[in-house]
Amino acid sequence: xxxxxxxxxxxxxxxxxxxxxxxxxxxxxxxxxxxxxxxxxxxxxxxxxxxxxxxxxxxxxxxxxxxxxxxxxxxxxxxxxxxxxxxxxxxxxxxxxxxxxxxxxxxxxxxxxxxxxxxxxxxxxxxxxxxxxxxxxxxxxxxxxxxxxxxxxxxxxxxxxxxxxxxxxxxxxxxxxxxxxxxxxxxxxxxxxxxxxxxxxxxxxxxxxxxxxxxxxxxxxxxxxxxxxxxxxxxxxxxxxxxxxxxxxxxxxxxxxxxxxxxxxxxxxxxxxxxxxxxxxxxxxxxxxxxxxxxxxxxxxxxxxxxxxxxxxxxxxxxxxxxxxxxxxxxxxxxxxxxxxx
Numbered sequence: 001x002x003x004x005x006x007x008x009x010x011x012x013x014x015x016x017x018x019x020x021x022x023x024x025x026x027x028x029x030x031x032x033x034x035x036x037x038x039x040x041x042x043x044x045x046x047x048x049x050x051x052x053x054x055x056x057x058x059x060x061x062x063x064x065x066x067x068x069x070x071x072x073x074x075x076x077x078x079x080x081x082x083x084x085x086x087x088x089x090x091x092x093x094x095x096x097x098x099x100x101x102x103x104x105x106x107x108x109x110x111x112x113x114x115x116x117x118x119x120x121x122x123x124x125x126x127x128x129x130x131x132x133x134x135x136x137x138x139x140x141x142x143x144x145x146x147x148x149x150x151x152x153x154x155x156x157x158x159x160x161x162x163x164x165x166x167x168x169x170x171x172x173x174x175x176x177x178x179x180x181x182x183x184x185x186x187x188x189x190x191x192x193x194x195x196x197x198x199x200x201x202x203x204x205x206x207x208x209x210x211x212x213x214x215x216x217x218x219x220x221x222x223x224x225x226x227x228x229x230x231x232x233x234x235x236x237x238x239x240x241x242x243x244x245x246x247x248x249x250x251x252x253x254x255x256x257x258x259x260x261x262x263x264x265x266x267x268x269x270x271x272x273x274x275x276x277x278x279x280x281x282x283x284x285x286x287x288x289x290x291x292x293x294x295x296x297x298x299x300x301x302x303x304x305x306x307x308x309x310x311x312x313x314x315x316x317x318x319x320x321x322x323x324x325x326x327x328x329x330x331x332x333x334x335x336x337x338x339x340x341x342x
Contacts, residue, residue, distance in 0.1 A: 010048060010051075011045055011048035011049040014044060014048040015041055015044050015045045015048060018040065018041065018044045019037075019041055022040060022041075023037075083135070084135050084138075086138070087131065087132075087135040087138045090131065090138055090141070090145055091128050091131060093145065094124065094127070094128040094131075094145065094149075095128065097124065097149045097153065098121060098124055098128075100153050101117055101120055101121050101124065101152075101153070101156075102121060104117060104153070104156040104157070104160065105117040105118060105121065107160055108156070108159065108160060108163070110163075110180065112180065113180045113183055116183040116184050116186070116187040117156070117183065117187075119187040119190065119191065120152065120183075120186065120187050120190045123187070123191045123193070123194045124149070126194050127141060127144070127190075127193060127194050127197065130194070130197050134197075137197055140196070140197060141193065141197075144190075144193050148186070148189065148190070148193070152183075152186055155179050155182065155183070156179075156183075158175070158179065159176060159180070162175055162176055163176060199313065199314070199322060200310065202322060202325075203305045203310065203313065203322070203325050204305075206305075206322075206325050206326070207304050207305055207325075207329075209329065210299060210304065210328070210329045210332045211302055211304075213332070213333050214300070214332055214333075247259055248296075248336060249271065249274070250271045250273070251272070251273065251297055251331060251336075251338075252271065252272035252273075252287070252297075253272055253273075253277075253284075253286060253287045253290040253291075253295070253296070253297045253298050254272070254284075254286045254287070254297075254298055254309065254312060254324060254328075255297070255298065255309075255323070255324030255325060255326075255327040255328040255331075256272070256324060256327075257327065257338035258271030258272055258273075259271070259338075260338075263280065267280050272284070276291065277291055285308055286298065286308050286309065286312065289306075289308065297328060297331055297332075298328055299327075299328030299329060299330075299331045299332035300332055304328065305325060309324075309325075312324070323339045326339055327339055
C-alpha cells in the first residue's frame with residue numbers, strides 16, 4: 001500500500017463560477033479585456049487549489065515483475081567442414097586438445113613451462129589450420145594426434161597434480177624437473193611437425209628456383225660463379241649449420257655427399273659415382289635414373305624433385321629436413337658445397 005492525494009474538484013467549480021460571473025459583469029470586446037480575464041482565472045484556479053487540496057488515501061501497489069532476461073542458447077562448439085568426416089574428426093579433436101593445453105597453461109604458474117606450453121598451443125593451432133586447408137595432409141599428423149598430444153597432456157596433468165602437493169620430496173621434485181625439461185623438447189617437436197607439413201611445398205619452390213636459375217644462366221643473364229677450390233674447408237652458414245666445399249667425384253646423385261660417409265672406408269665404397277649406382281645396399285634407383293638421363297646429379301634434372309626423390313626425402317629413417325634438396329640446388333647453381341644430413 002502507498003499513500004496518494006486525490007485532488008479536489010472544487011477548484012474547477014470555483015474557477016468556472018468566477019469565469020461566468022466575470023463574463024456577465026465586465027466587458028470583453030477589447031484585447032486587454034481578455035488578457036485581464038485570463039490572469040484573473042489563473043489566479044482564482046491557483047488560490048482555490050491551495051485551499052482545497054483534496055483527500056489523502058491509500059491504494060494497493062502491485063509488485064513490479066522482474067524483467068525476464070532472454071535465455072542464452074548454449075554455445076555450440078565450432079565444427080569443421082572439410083568434406084571428409086575423418087579429417088573433420090581430427091580437427092575437432094585437435095581443438096579440444098587446444099582447450100586442454102590452454103587450461104593447463106592457466107593452471108601452471110611456472111613461467112618457463114608456460115612459455116613452452118604457449119609454443120605448443122601456437123604450433124598446434126597452426127597445424128590444425130593447415131590441415132583444414134589441406135585435408136589430404138591429415139595422414140601426416142596421425143602420430144601427432146594419437147601419441148604426441150595425449151602423452152603431452154598426460155605429463156602436464158601429472159605436473160599439475162604433483163605440484164599441488166604441500167610436501168614435495170625428492171621423487172616429486174625430480175619428476176617435476178624432468179617434466180618441465182621435457183616440455184621444452186616437446187615444444188620443439190611440435191614446431192618441427194608444423195614445419196614438416198611445408199616440406200613438399202618447399203621442395204617445389206626450391207625446384208622452381210633451381211630451374212629458373214639454370215635457365216637464366218643458359219641465356220647468359222647470370223654470370224657463372226667462379227669455381228671454388230675443391231678441398232675440405234668449412235664455412236659458417238645460416239640456421240647454425242655448417243657446409244663444406246666438396247670433392248665433386250664424391251657427390252651422390254641424390255644430394256648426399258659420400259665424402260663424409262662412415263661406411264666409405266669400412267667397406268671400401270667408391271661413392272655413388274664410383275660405384276655407378278651399384279651401392280653396398282643394392283642398386284640405387286635414383287642413381288640409375290640419373291645416369292640413364294646423362295646428368296651428373298638430380299639437381300640438373302628438370303623434373304627435380306621427382307617422386308623417387310620425394311619418397312627419399314620423406315623416408316622416416318633417412319629423411320633429411322630438406323638438406324639433400326638444398327645441396328642439389330647449390331650444386332645446380334655451381335656452388336659445390338654440402339650440408340651434412342641430419
